[in-house]
Amino acid sequence: MPVPDLSVPNRLARLIASNGPIPVSAFMAEANAHYYGSRDPLGAAGDFTTAPEISQMFGELVGLWLADLWMRAGQPEGMVYVELGPGRGTLAADALRAMRRAGLVPAVHFVETSPKLRAAQAERVPDAIWHGDVAPLPTDAPLLIVANEFFDALPVRQLVATKRGWHERLVAHTEAGFVPVPGPLIPAPLAPAETGTVVETSPASLGIVRALSQRLAAQGGAALIVDYGHVRSGTGETLQAVSGHAFADPWQEPGSRDLTAHVDFEALARAASGEGVQVSGPRAQGEWLNAMGIEQRAAALASAAPERADEIDAARARLVTPDQMGNLFKALALFAPRWPAPEGFA
Numbered sequence: 001m002p003v004p005d006l007s008v009p010n011r012l013a014r015l016i017a018s019n020g021p022i023p024v025s026a027f028m029a030e031a032n033a034h035y036y037g038s039r040d041p042l043g044a045a046g047d048f049t050t051a052p053e054i055s056q057m058f059g060e061l062v063g064l065w066l067a068d069l070w071m072r073a074g075q076p077e078g079m080v081y082v083e084l085g086p087g088r089g090t091l092a093a094d095a096l097r098a099m100r101r102a103g104l105v106p107a108v109h110f111v112e113t114s115p116k117l118r119a120a121q122a123e124r125v126p127d128a129i130w131h132g133d134v135a136p137l138p139t140d141a142p143l144l145i146v147a148n149e150f151f152d153a154l155p156v157r158q159l160v161a162t163k164r165g166w167h168e169r170l171v172a173h174t175e176a177g178f179v180p181v182p183g184p185l186i187p188a189p190l191a192p193a194e195t196g197t198v199v200e201t202s203p204a205s206l207g208i209v210r211a212l213s214q215r216l217a218a219q220g221g222a223a224l225i226v227d228y229g230h231v232r233s234g235t236g237e238t239l240q241a242v243s244g245h246a247f248a249d250p251w252q253e254p255g256s257r258d259l260t261a262h263v264d265f266e267a268l269a270r271a272a273s274g275e276g277v278q279v280s281g282p283r284a285q286g287e288w289l290n291a292m293g294i295e296q297r298a299a300a301l302a303s304a305a306p307e308r309a310d311e312i313d314a315a316r317a318r319l320v321t322p323d324q325m326g327n328l329f330k331a332l333a334l335f336a337p338r339w340p341a342p343e344g345f346a
């Protein structure tokens with residue numbers, strides 16, 4: 001008997017053959033579960049690099065931001081650090097070091113689905129506790145939550161405008177491979193738009209923000225969400241694939257390329273406010289890092305290691321310069337009703 005081909009493209013093609021075209025969110029979820037589950041995508045040998053992998057300054061400033069909030073909240077006991085999608089654990093290790101210097105030693109809980117990346121995280125943060133989603137996070141302590149480049153990896157639904165109105169976009173499979181096609185008509189009162197206009201929503205992201213906001217409102221604490229995305233909800237397709245540090249076709253080779261979409265910060269902020277949580281930002285990453293003192297941190301690191309001064313300044317510039325990561329990336333803070341307003345957003 002021939003061995004069935006259980007690769008992601010094959011599984012998706014068989015699913016579509018038997019069920020008909022599937023939502024973009026289902027395609028993206030299946031592709032990314034395999035993608036992140038089967039490799040370490042970060043760094044020069046991988047597909048992309050993230051802020052904490054560019055410089056230790058990023059995680060250190062996140063740690064200082066959390067420690068400052070904790071101090072101004074009256075140094076509550078039994079704090080819990082939560083990171084969503086911690087990658088290699090680099091951000092957590094840098095942030096925890098900065099927090100410890102400020103006297104804050106939280107328990108560490110990671111939300112991570114990839115076995116491969118859990119193993120990498122365990123090397124840097126051995127005493128972490130891992131969860132597959134946010135539901136099992138502790139319910140009895142204030143939470144300090146961090147998510148860098150996490151929400152962009154969560155599945156999006158797409159709606160597309162056609163001559164006949166708005167349709168949910170589905171993914172079909174043809175001889176040419178996977179192709180997006182208009183699915184059922186959307187009866188909702190969306191304003192008419194030029195044919196081909198796409199609207200994206202991420203119900204998975206909103207669900208997680210709502211759940212975390214309910215926890216913050218009940219338990220205290222704060223969350224920092226950093227990602228690429230837009231300040232206002234709007235139209236436009238942002239689903240993208242990255243492979244080997246270059247953009248690629250998101251519809252081809254599902255499971256082998258990183259599929260992401262820009263984060264709709266207005267939608268996340270609205271979801272959080274709806275649960276009674278306070279919101280600061282979003283603010284451009286470059287402005288937030290400058291307000292947090294990245295220049296002073298870079299100068300201190302460079303004076304401790306003069307031979308690395310150029311490298312340290314290049315990393316700082318990459319994180320804050322508007323035409324690099326400084327403007328496309330945004331920081332959004334959520335904080336509990338009786339907690340102080342966080343630094344860096346004024």
Ligand code: SAH
Pocket residue numbers: 032036042050051052053084085086087088091111112113114117132147148149150153154
């Ligand atoms: N925060 C890290 C890694 C970003 S890559 C950094 O900045 O370097 C996205 C991370 O989210 C990976 O760790 C990936 O395995 C994880 N991830 C993706 N989808 C997930 C999901 N649905 N649930 C939990 N973790 C997920």
